[in-house]
Amino acid sequence: MARRRRRTPLAFGVLFLLCLVTRPTHSQATNPNPVTGARRYAQFCAACHGADGKGGDKGAPLVTGQSVANRSDADLYRIVHDGTPQGMPPFAQIGDANIGAVVHYLRFLEESSIPAGASTKPPPPGDAGAGRALFFGKAQCSLCHMVEGHGGFIASNLTTYARNRSVQAILQDIASPDSPLVRSSRVVTVTTDSGQQLTGILRNEDAFNLELQTQDGRYYFFSRNNLSQVTYSDHSLMPRDYTTRLTPNQLSDVVSFLISSSQTPPPATEPAP
Numbered sequence: 001m002a003r004r005r006r007r008t009p010l011a012f013g014v015l016f017l018l019c020l021v022t023r024p025t026h027s028q029a030t031n032p033n034p035v036t037g038a039r040r041y042a043q044f045c046a047a048c049h050g051a052d053g054k055g056g057d058k059g060a061p062l063v064t065g066q067s068v069a070n071r072s073d074a075d076l077y078r079i080v081h082d083g084t085p086q087g088m089p090p091f092a093q094i095g096d097a098n099i100g101a102v103v104h105y106l107r108f109l110e111e112s113s114i115p116a117g118a119s120t121k122p123p124p125p126g127d128a129g130a131g132r133a134l135f136f137g138k139a140q141c142s143l144c145h146m147v148e149g150h151g152g153f154i155a156s157n158l159t160t161y162a163r164n165r166s167v168q169a170i171l172q173d174i175a176s177p178d179s180p181l182v183r184s185s186r187v188v189t190v191t192t193d194s195g196q197q198l199t200g201i202l203r204n205e206d207a208f209n210l211e212l213q214t215q216d217g218r219y220y221f222f223s224r225n226n227l228s229q230v231t232y233s234d235h236s237l238m239p240r241d242y243t244t245r246l247t248p249n250q251l252s253d254v255v256s257f258l259i260s261s262s263q264t265p266p267p268a269t270e271p272a273p
Contacts, residue, residue, distance in 0.1 A: 037105030040098045044091055053109040059088075063109045072173055073156060076103045077182045096183045097204040097211075107156065126249070131257025134250055141254070143215065144237055147261050154201065154215055155237065162255070163262035170255045177238035185236040188212065190222060191229040201237060 042051065048059030053068075055061030062068050068076065080099045083090035091099065135141045135151075142151035145158045162170055172179075189199040190212060200214035210230065212220045215237065224230075242251065 036098070037101035037103075037108070040094065040102050041105045044094060044098075045102065048088075053106065062106060068106050068110045072169075073103050073107075074180050074182050076106060078180060095204075100182070100185075100203075104156075110160070126252035126254075126256030128253070128256040128260040130250075131253035131255070131260075134246070134254050135257055139242070139246060139250075139254060140239075147258075152215070153217055154213060158258060158261075160262050162258040167255055167259075170258060171251060174251065174254070175243050177240060178235050181234065181236060187233040187235060187237055189229075189231040189233075190227050192222070193226050193228050202232075 045059075046056075048056055049062050050056040050059070053061065053063040071079075077099055079088070080102055081090060081092045135147065141158075144152045144155035146153055147158050149159075183202070186202045187199065188202045188210075189197060190210065191197045198212060198214060198220060200212045200220070202210070203213050203219070204211040208224055210222045210224060210227065212222070214220065239245070246254070
């Protein structure tokens with residue numbers, strides 16, 4: 001008779017992570033491959049930083065301090081890719097898609113760890129109502145980003161984005177969205193052998209295949225044998241002209257809206273009968 005296997009703490013950690021990502025949250029709806037992110041986090045990060053991101057014997061907490069909250073996605077990507085002088089090893093070898101999935105999962109853990117109604121700062125000088133109108137109107141932010149369940153989903157959910165970020169950090173992200181450019185957010189245009197042309201975000205690629213996500217959220221998988229041309233850009237979908245498209249007052253309004261939204265508790269839901 002085969003002996004029964006004992007479940008190890010790591011197995012429970014992976015199970016806990018997978019259970020977390022089955023909960024219906026904004027992050028799960030808007031960030032690609034949440035289960036992949038949970039698995040890669042468990043595989044490469046949990047041993048040091050804890051299954052829940054709250055730290056361990058070998059690594060600092062990621063969701064209870066400011067390690068994640070005060071950094072942009074590009075910063076987190078670079079840290080995972082290159083490592084840190086403090087001793088974290090680089091993980092470039094796991095590939096861009098897996099690093100991107102880990103970063104998205106860190107945002108999920110960050111959002112899950114924030115108590116409802118938490119607030120860290122008052123809104124900056126600016127009109128949050130005017131900022132909302134700009135976000136969903138002239139600035140066209142909502143074509144890609146979602147706030148409180150409204151907007152696009154090809155880019156990150158900004159519902160809690162500004163909760164622990166300074167005004168200067170938010171303005172920097174708006175003014176220089178590709179500093180640095182995250183490889184998994186790069187815009188590419190592909191042309192198939194039949195003449196079909198699609199432009200979107202490069203989600204994954206290797207020597208044989210390419211994965212593209214268009215602005216409507218759809219994924220396309222191509223064999224390189226069926227592509228006649230692939231054109232790589234040096235930018236993401238994020239516009240790079242907001243400092244000229246919007247006035248300083250309008251930029252302040254958008255920042256005020258993002259911070260105000262991040263401090264608003266999620267709406268209460270009726271208990272199931």
